[in-house]
Amino acid sequence: MKIGILCYPTFGGSGVVATELGKALAEKGHQIHFITYSQPVRLEHFSENVFYHEVGVADYPLFDYAPYETALTSKLVDVARFEKLDLVHVHYAIPHASVAYMAKKILETFGLKLPFITTLHGTDITLVGKNASYNPVVTFAINHSDAVTSVSANLKEDTYKNFEIKNEIQVIPNFIDLRRFSKQYKDHFKRAIAPNGEHLIVHASNFRPVKRVRDVVSVFFKILNKMPAKLLLIGDGPDRNMIEKECRECSACDHIRFLGKMEAVEEILSISDLFVLPSETESFGLAALEAMACQVPVISSNSGGIPELNVHGKTGFMSNVGDIDDMARNAIYILEKPERLKEFKRNALEHAMTFDIQKILPVYENLYERVLKESKESKLALS
């Protein structure tokens, strides 16, 4: 199949999922066309079946806001016509689903069909999408998608709760490529970061308020009161400066390391003992799945779709949002006995394996085939 993919190219989970899915489909022989404003971060290597089309937005003094959607729609129409795309898969409803709808309608005037599948990732529904300024467009675009998927059952429920959705939403959970995300032996890293055998606690996110990174630090201090430990913070974003300043003010810099945005996050996960994800809400928690695949148990909140990933008492523990004491207690419980920690690590990997990309990929392929078949059978609604 020739598949177009619209996504955000940044370190965000939706872009990562879109890119990893595209790469895996390309390995299976599909031709994949990424259409976005910069090279997706996980698209590092050449593949004969992967193409990247950059969207340039022409600026003009009249524009306070450059019309990215218009540029993206035009690019999608152009790529679909020239490359003869069979369908397009959009990740993150805003603005990709409405862009795909517009492109579909434009292509119909050329006598072409371009069905589109929308995958909802979380903040496009839970934070941004339900905002009154976006809601009607998001509702319309979801209802007019040829198929809609969500990355967790919880996100599906939230979508039905927040929007008037008539379309069926299929839950297809996020996945992991175990060839990349598996424990690597990086003992020299561990010795450099934790020379005295300290436990390594890790968090990775975009440092947005929804991630509650301050809670990560609070949980860490409670762990540190009981045992030697170091905290590694991966990523960057709006709350980083504030958190870094607070850490400096309480002279915690020796214990906490800000690693910034990292490509090879699996190298750090490979030497870590616990992953902390105290998010206010999280539709899935891909970062936690990446940790689990590298044998790192998870201390998390119990919000959103996290309970569909983190198995309480087995792969880690869940607490109510903001319950720092409970999170710290659970973390210490896992860390204090080496045998117990080993068991949680084993369980984390075992459970991560149920999200193996090789199991999820055929689900997407079946969906594409169904959508394509239905589209071929339907009449072209020429306007």
Ligand code: GMT
């Ligand atoms: O978490 C973010 O702020 C980024 C966001 C995104 O769309 O890139 O992540 C969402 O999608 C990920 C991939 O499906 C999920 O694993 C994250 O849980 C979800 N984030 C939230 O729901 C807050």
